[in-house]
Amino acid sequence: MPETAVASADAGLSLKELARRHGLSYSGRLPSLPEYTRQLWEYRHFIRAHAGAKITSSLGNTKLGAVWQVLTPVINAAVYYVIFGLVLNTHKSMDNFISYLCIGVFVFQFTQSSVQIGMNSITGNIGMIRALHFPRATLPISAALVEIRNFMVALIVLFGIVLVDGEPLTFQWLLVAPILLLQSIFNIGLIMFMARYVTKMSDVRQLVPFIMRFWLYGSAVLYPVTQFESVLKGWMLQVVEANPMLVFIELYRHALLEGTTLANVPAVLWIQAVAWSVVVGILGFVYFWRGEKGYGRG
């Protein structure tokens, strides 16, 4: 086997020393967290373009196109209205139950579809990951942006439902903006966690529908939150009421509805919401970053 000639100055060096001498870097080196964050910022245009492309391409094959972005939440609300408002006619005591219910359904849907899209944000883009070099976190973030955009359209529909249901428009509605921000950070963390976790453990994909169903029932979406207090006591009640989805949903209800009974006083809910989004956001990001170099393995 003919050996490659090594230039005189480099003679006698081992390959590793030769690499160091010429300042070559180890392929597949994990960038530090601040470096990675800076790279992500440099790729912000890519994130935006990718999210925009996803929105266009997901509706590209439908006749109605972008109309579906409004139609989907409207139909969603209509289904719940027919079942709970007309057929079952539950909770006659709560005259704003339709609004109460729709807020829960829409807000929960936001996180639920984020989790689902998060599972595919690495595995569904494997061709791109194997071909091009870019910080992989751009993919879950762009997935999150798509969901945030869809939710913002859904929010407008939701505002309409709440107004039609007879709730007054107040300054308190402005609180929706910071809640949306907190929930979005929470979702991004969750998406990043799911994106990496399914690449390591694809079996979890089979379990997620059940976990989400369980989470839905534990988040006081389909019934008033006060029902927990009648069946649970002490620390168990505390645990159930610390559920991040319940916290977010209660905050939206606090912002949009008049005279609802909340799980906790608003101040406590706000603290819980901030804590959840900071913890989940940071942990999700760090967990995802640790796996950065292995995503191409598929």
Next chain:
Amino acid sequence: MADNERVPTVIADDAHIIYRVLQGPGAGNSPLASFKRIATRTKNSNIREVHAVKGVSFVAYRGEAIGLIGTNGSGKSTLLRAVAGLLPVSRGGIYAAGQPSLLGVNAALMNELPGDQNVELGCLAMGMSPAEVKAKKDEIIEFSGINEKGDFSSLPMRTYSSGMSARLRFSIAAAKQHDVLLIDEALATGDASFRKRSEARVRELRAQAGTVFLVSHSEQSIRDTCERCIWLEAGSIRADGPTADVMKEYEAFSRR
């Protein structure tokens, strides 16, 4: 440092790459067998290790174009992916100057999007600024030649023929100046006139002091573009040297 000293751009130091493959349902994958496996804590027989690259060492220098040859499944594409940093090595190390870029035929962009939007997305993914993308977009589409038979750049990529999309992908990747460019079978696709153009582009990239690796089963494109050849067989290097010599050995081997 003397001027005539050659500058290494890629160094592979005893690199091993092992894939862990999770096999789909097959024999012994019934629910009962799976439970038994979990209960008795035996190793999952569905996971197999594939030792794709076994201790490869070489040094590539600036301005070189290196052809990688070998029979199917000899580890060529795997090695390129590892050089690009897209696949972690299990043992040993691969060192590279800057960020090597892999250009392959299976580089999936978004099939639902029209060609020109894919160009924008691809360029942004390579780290270009929006201004650079705007400046280069028309040039890329023109180079790819997809508009030669009508306005195809505004049609979704899924309507393209395989040759057309491969041409577009090559054009996107070749638009950027790379320190190290890794080309996986990309030159084989496309018609004769595009092949000529892309080979000229590869020479241009090399002249701009980069290193080019080329995987191809087309002897002609290896002979035309590379002066050095590495022959991989079953994950190890069989030969490394001037193209003409290595090709002769390889031909003698494959005729057997």
